[in-house]
Amino acid sequence: MxxxxxxxxxxxxxxxxxxxxxxxxxxxxxxxxxxxxxxxxxxxxxxxxxxxxxxxxxxxxxxxxxxxxxxxxxxxxxxxxxxxxxxxxxxxxxxxxxxxxxxxxxxxxxxxxxxxxxxxxxxxxxxxxxxxxxxxxxxxxxxxxxxxxxxxxGGRVRIDAAMELAEDIVGALSAVTGCERCAYAGSLRRMRETIGDIDILAAAQDSAPLMKAFTGLPYVTEVIGQGGTKTSVRTAKGLNVDLRVVPPDAWGAALQYFTGSKAHNIRTREIAVHQKLKLSEYGLFDAGSGEKIVSGTEEEVYARLGLPWIPPPLREDRGEIEAGLRDELPELVTEADLRGDLHTHTDLTDGLAPLEEMAEAAAARGYAYYAITDHAPDLAMQRMTDERMLAQRERVHELDGTYPTKGRRGGLRLLHGTELNIGPEGEVDWPDDFLAGFDLCVASVHSHFRQSREQLTRRLVRACENPYVNVIGHPTTRLIGRRPGIDADLDAVFAACARTGTALEINAHPDRLDLRDEDILRARRHGVRFAVNSDAHAVPHLANMRYGIGTAQRGWLTADDVINTWPERRLRSFLRKGR
CATH class of the missing domain: 1.10.150.20 (5' to 3' exonuclease, C-terminal subdomain)
Structure with missing residues (x-):
């Protein structure tokens, strides 16, 4: 656990x-x-x-x-x-x-x-x-x-809580004698931001040992239903988990069936019907004779339907079928593509770890570059001053290149940045001459969430137009399940970002995941660039990047769309915003 x-x-x-x-x-x-x-x-x-x-x-x-x-x-x-x-x-x-x-x-x-x-x-x-x-x-x-x-x-939980439980269950069941395959499926595999029930899929000739091990897990509080192919339990965290066990030769069909959204699965079954086939969790069959055609892998199932393998985050019936038929599916960005993190905090403001610990942890993740972006003075509770920020900059320069990075030549390049506060009129902390000393500036809304739609839109657009603002942080300010996003004309903001060369953040913290996947799809059509950032306030938060990448994938982003997958030279050129 x-x-x-x-x-x-x-x-x-x-x-x-x-x-x-x-x-x-x-x-x-x-x-x-x-x-x-x-x-x-x-x-x-x-x-x-x-x-x-x-x-x-x-x-x-x-x-x-x-x-x-x-x-x-x-x-x-x-x-x-x-x-x-x-x-x-x-x-x-x-x-x-x-x-x-x-x-x-x-x-x-x-x-x-x-x-x-x-x-x-x-x-x-x-x-x-x-x-x-x-x-x-x-x-x-x-x-x-x-x-x-x-x-x-509706009783849904954040993706990180569901992921931790699902991975623990998969690990436990994978160790059961006779288990040939085990994985989580459903909305969790599609990387949705919140999860209702967890779907676990296993392949074995005999399901009994798996069912026994599953119901005997220490955090299972109630067995809701139990059978030879499916068992449902309730856990101590309040989450329901379904385990389905299929024959090993049906693995691919079952994984495809239990991963896709309802709308995606309807589309794939329609394609099968047009080809006089029948698709179920047990395989792809000839509709007339009942003969099984393929079922072993997802790739085989999709290929027989005339489609390439469709990455799970895309399986929402938002154009992925049509793109697949045209062979135009994007090569999605992955966590391995990331070269750095451009929004993080230390204990100089509201972080929990000193600069040195955060940089060391970033280097251990194999990053080529890493930005420290502590809060600026307009958030008064952070007690930031010019002197404290300049002292941090000096320390950043001292440490630049001194942390060896796993799998990369040279040491970790440290960028000194800040997270500015976007004020009620779109103003930001510090005058231009002070901002010019930073390697990059993230600018975020932290207050006055209830302004009018026109005021909020103009506020964000004005921040984009600032020549020293490189990234708009957590653009809608939402907190999942706790605070709705601000009411701004996002298309106007997206157009301003594209026009000014300002990136939009995909904040990877599981309680934000801001921008949402739907917003990313719209912004991408405007030609916007993105930054997937952890907004880490402690060392463990750096690992949240997986959730930001999952959201980016749901927004159909490629590595080229995400500025912190770029080599340092290309990134620094972008950060200059034509100055």
Whole structure:
């Protein structure tokens, strides 16, 4: 299974929320919030650390370390349980709404008796919240947005949570005697940003040992249904997982069948019917005689239908069938194509690791270049100054080329950059003469999300027109399941990016994946270039690039579309924006 860090981080964040709900010390709540971030981003599995090792994690003091050990040793923390007991279940249900903070949840519960999401939506429709202190029409609108986000998630989870569980299951089942093949399929293999149920496919002559091993996994809490070819379980994380076992000679047909979206599979079956064939999870058959034609590999199945093998992220019926018939499928960008990462943070601002650790980890990933882009001064909470940024630049220059990179000649080239804040009028931190000293500038919206469509559009376009802005970071600002994207005319922004030579970021963090695949498809038609970046705030975050690449693939991008696959000389030429 995944490291314990995420589980412990969630507990610490919950404790911070409980402190806020119960009117506890705000400073103490912030301390636990910081500790949650630090634990979640720590490179080592906290379950392997003693008290001393835990206290070496930034923002984790003795008291917090003791609570972490208490949880790891016993499965609960007395202090957390004590606060949980003080909070009505209704308030805790309300805090699931992304835009409703714990204090406001307590107010609507105590003042209006509201204890469910449906009751809250009804109270807003009746305008009952407006009489409460701190509430008003804008607050109601924000809460309704949050309710929509909560309902639209439909119990789906982020791709990283599903991927960790799926890979653990595949690893466990692959070790079972008699298992010839095992892989995850479905929407996870297509790299969708959120996942409902996980589909696992295995090939074996005898399914019984696999089914027994599957239902006996330590994180399985309930067996929903069990049979010779399919078993469904519920896991401790709340995710349902289906295991299907097929004969080895049906592997390819089954993998094709259980990977494609419903719309993609309808199209492939239609092609089969036109050729007097029948396609199922067991193979491609002659419709008349029932004779099996092919089934062993996906490539064979697609080839017999007159198609090239279609990469899983494209199997959404968004033109991939037509492109395949014309032999015009793109050669999709891969993680191996990446030469660097152009948006990362250190502990100079809100990152968790020093510059040296982040650079060393980047070199270990085999990158040729790596950009440090800490926040600029307009985000006041980051305490950035000209002097601190210039001191970092000097250190970056000292370290440039000193980290050997795996599989590449020469040392890791370090680029000194910054993440600028795009202000309400499209302005950015620092004047041009200071910006000219950076190797690159990422510019992002971090506030004033509720401006009008015209204001937000002009704001982003103006940032693109700045000669020192190279990349628009997390362009729509969305947080999956927590905050919708801003309402801007994205086509106008895409046109501005293409016109000015400004790249759009595909932010690889699993709670952003911003741009979305649908937006990438549109932007690509404008001729925009892209940067797939980790936005890493800790060493483990660098590995999130796989999710950004998956999103880029769903947007049909090739390596040439992505600027951080380019050689350094070509990249630096692009970053000059014609200056």
């Amino acid at each position: 995944a490291r314990s860090n995420d589980e412990v981080a969630a507990l610490l964040q919950e404790y911070a929320d409980l402190i806020s709900i119960t009117g506890g010390d705000a400073f103490k709540a912030r301390v636990y919030e910081k500790a949650a971030r630090s634990v979640g981003g720590h490179h080592a599995d906290v379950a392997t650390l003693d008290l001393k090792g835990l206290q070496e994690i930034p923002n984790v003091g003795k008291s917090i370390a003791q609570k972490v050990r208490e949880y790891l040793d016993s499965g609960s923390v007395a202090a957390v349980e004590e606060l949980r007991a003080k909070i009505p279940d209704g308030v805790r249900r309300l805090t699931a709404i992304p835009t409703l903070g714990p204090k406001k949840a307590m107010v609507v519960y105590e003042e209006l008796g509201v204890s469910s999401v449906d009751e809250l939506a009804a109270a807003i429709r009746d305008e009952r919240l407006r009489d409460l202190k701190g509430f008003g029409p804008r607050t109601e609108e924000n809460i309704l947005h949050g309710i929509e986000l909560l309902r639209s998630s």
